[in-house]
Amino acid sequence: MTALALAASPIDRIRQAAPQLTAITAILILASAPILVAMAIDPREFQGESIWLKPLKFHIALAIYTGSLAFYALALPQARLLTRNWRIYQGVVVAAVVGEVIWIGGAAALGTGSHFNLTVPGLYGLMGVAAVTLTSLSLAMGVLFWKTRATTLHLGLALGLILTFVLTVVIAGTMSSGSGHHIGTAVTGARVPVMGWSREVGDLRVAHFLATHAMHAVPLAALTGSRPAVWATAAVYTALTLGIFAQALMGLPLI
C-alpha cells in the first residue's frame, strides 16, 4: 500500500470534521430520488408548477447549505465542531432541516401549500422557528471563523456566513410576514427559467436567494488573498442584495 492509498479522501476528511452535517447532506440528496419520480408521475400542479418542484428545490438548496457548512468545517481547528455542545446544537439544526423537508414534502403530497399555509394554527410559525434555527448555524460558524480569523480565507468565511444569517433573516422574515413571495399580482405567469422568479411583479425570493448565497460569494473574494478585497466584496454584495430586495418591494421584477 502506498501513502496515497492511506491518505483520507476529501469526503472522509469532511465527514470527520462535520459528521452530522455530512450525513444530513447525503440524506437530503438520496431522499430526493422518490421526489424526482413523483414529479414524473404526479399530474398535480400548485401555482402553475409541478407540486413536487418545491420539495425538490428545498432538498437541493438545503443539501447545498449543509454540505457547504460541512466543507467549511475543514478550515476550522481540528474537532472544533465535535465538542458535546456543538454536537447537540448541530443535532437541533439537523432536526429543524428534517422537520422543514418533511412538512414541505407532506404538504405537496396533500396537495396544499407549505409556506403561507395558515389553516393549521401555529404551523406556519413553527416553520419560521425551524427556518431561523437552521440558518443560525451559519451565524454560529461565522462567529467561530471571526474569532480565529488567522487568514484572509477565515475573514471571507466569517463575513460570508454572518451576512448569510443577517440578510436571510431580514429578507425571509419580511417575506414570511406578508401574504406571499410576490409583490403585485402576476397575470401572465412569466418566469425566469429554472429559478421560477416572476418576470412581471416583484419577487422577494430573488433577494432571499442572494442573501443565502453570501456564504458562497464572499469567501470567493478571499481567493484573491487580499483582506480589503474581501471587505469590499462583502459591502458590494450586501448593497446589491438590499437593492434587489428594495426593487422587489416596489413591485418590480428583476428582469
Next chain:
Amino acid sequence: MTPDALFQLSGPLALFGWGALVLSPLSPLWADRVAALIIPILLSVAYTALVLAYWAGTPGGFGSLAEVMALFTTPGVALAGWLHYLAFDLLVGAWITKTARSEGISHAFAIPCLILTFLFGPAGFLAFHILRASRALTAKVPA
C-alpha cells in the same frame, strides 16, 4: 409517466431479479446484490413516489376489507401495492437463496421454492420453511 408505463417497466425489472436468483450459483455475490438490494431499492423508490403522488385523497382505508378493496380502485395506489409485492417477494426469494446456500441446501431444492414465491409469495416462503424443517428432523435420525 403514467401508472401504466411504470407497470410495464416493473415486470421485466422484477423478472431480471428472479433470473439472477435462479442463476445465482454462477455469482452468488452479484445475484444477492441485484435481487436483495438494487432491484428492491429501485422498486421502493417508485413505490414511495406513487404513495407521495396518489395517497392523499384516495378513497378507502385499512378499517375493513371493503375499505382496503376501495384503496385498490385508484390506479396509482393499486400499482404501488403491486410494486410492494414485487419488491418484497423478490427480497424473500433472495433470502431463500442465501439461506439455502449457507445451510448447505442444494440449489435444486431452492428453485421450486423460488418459483412458488415468485407466483404466490407466502406459499413459497412456507414451502422453504417446510423444507428446512424436514431437513432438521431427518438430521436428528441417527445414521
